[in-house]
Amino acid sequence: MASDNLTHLAAFAAVARHRNFRRAGAELGLSTSAVSYAIRALEERLGVGLFHRTTRSVAPTEAGQRLLERLQPALEQVNEALEEMNRFRAAPAGLLRINATRAAVGTQLRPRLVRFLQLHPDVRVELTEDEDLVDIVADGYDAGVRLHESVPEDMVAVPLGPPLRGLIVASPAYLQRRPAPRHPRELVQHECIRFRFVSGRVYKWQFERDGQALEVDVPGRLTLGNQSSIIGAVLDGIGLSYVLEDAARPYLDDGRMVAVLEDWCDVFPGFALYYPKQRQMTAALRAFVDMLRE
Known part of the structure; x- marks a missing residue:
């Protein structure tokens, strides 16, 4: 019973942290159904509901939040104790x-x-x-x-x-249609491919030359969420974009991309x-x- 209790409590804490049964199961190495069973068993044993469940979300009830606050330090101590035993091994695991x-x-x-x-x-x-x-x-x-x-x-x-170094790149076909910008402020006259973070924030392009820093909120009809898609759009000739030099280097070397405003593109940590x-x-x-x- 003690072993079951510990398993059920660990499942509860993981679901409370992730607000998701599947991700909790992935952390614990359990199936989603096994996590769901553990939560039901714990709720039945305690006689209270621990989560509000809908088809789209999972959130702790007031009782669930209180249990999490009391339980989390104890689980951390258990994990630390087990990890301390791991140090006696010849190799990490x-x-x-x-x-x-x-x-x-x-x-x-x-x-x-x-x-x-x-x-x-x-x-x-x-x-x-x-x-x-x-x-x-x-x-x-x-x-x-x-x-x-x-x-x-x-x-x-x-x-x-x-x-690292970021570069502004375009395809030769795009630059045949539109003259390359000579200053970052001229980017507002171009078709730019923008990057949006998961949070919804759109990245503003940053430049520096001779100690002068400049940030440009570029225009653009296409906004994407990962660098590989942005590189594909650049190769398709849609517009200019800001990418890491390491990712762009193969296409620059074979001529499928051209870098512009290089004197404004400095290295950064x-x-x-x-x-x-x-x-x-x-x-x-x-x-x-x-x-x-x-």
């Missing part, structure tokens, strides 16, 4: 959950994960690609990967790769892996951070 942008995964993270998995066969990695800045603690992740400038101040940041300062690191995360710092 367990699950490492990382939330990263697609651009970081493609250019920096994936090759490092390949090496990490080869070095540590007892570690499992769950990688979620997400363009928006998420709360990695609330969502149950061990670490996140974002541009260094986006890392929250209360996190430890470890550089992941070299500085690249991606960083980050994790909470206060939380005790798991053995898997510590091993990954040690590998990055090598």
Whole structure:
């Protein structure tokens, strides 16, 4: 019974954090039906409803929120105790959950994960690609990967790769129709392909030259949510766009793209892996951070 109680309480805490049965199951390694059964069993045992459920959302009831507040510190202590035992192993083991942008995964993270998995066969990695800045603690992740400038101040940041450079690019066909801009302010006269974050915020293009910084809210009839789609639209000749140089380099080298305003495109700090300062690191995360710092 004690084992069942602990399983049911862990399922409850995961659903409360994620507000989603499927994501809670993914975190715990359980099926959605198993998580649902655990919640029903816990509610029947306690005699109170713990969640408001609709077809579109899951949210804790007042009783559920109160239980979560009391339960979370205890579950963290249990996890820390189990993780402390993991340190007695000859090699790290367990699950490492990382939330990263697609651009970081493609250019920096994936090759490092390949090496990490080869070095540590007892570690499992769950990688979620997400363009928006998420709360990695609330969502149950061990670490996140974002541009260094986006890392929250209360996190430890470890550089992941070299500085980056953004470029304004277009296809030769587009530049045959429209003369290339000579100054960032001339972008308002062009068809620009914009990037929208999951939060709904549209990225404003940033420039710097000789100490002068400039931000342009460019116009454009096409707005997309990931860099690979933007690159495809540029290659189709739809317009100009701002992309990372690493992603554009193959197309620049073979002539399918042309960079403009290069003297306004400066380098900036690249991606960083980050994790909470206060939380005790798991053995898997510590091993990954040690590998990055090598």
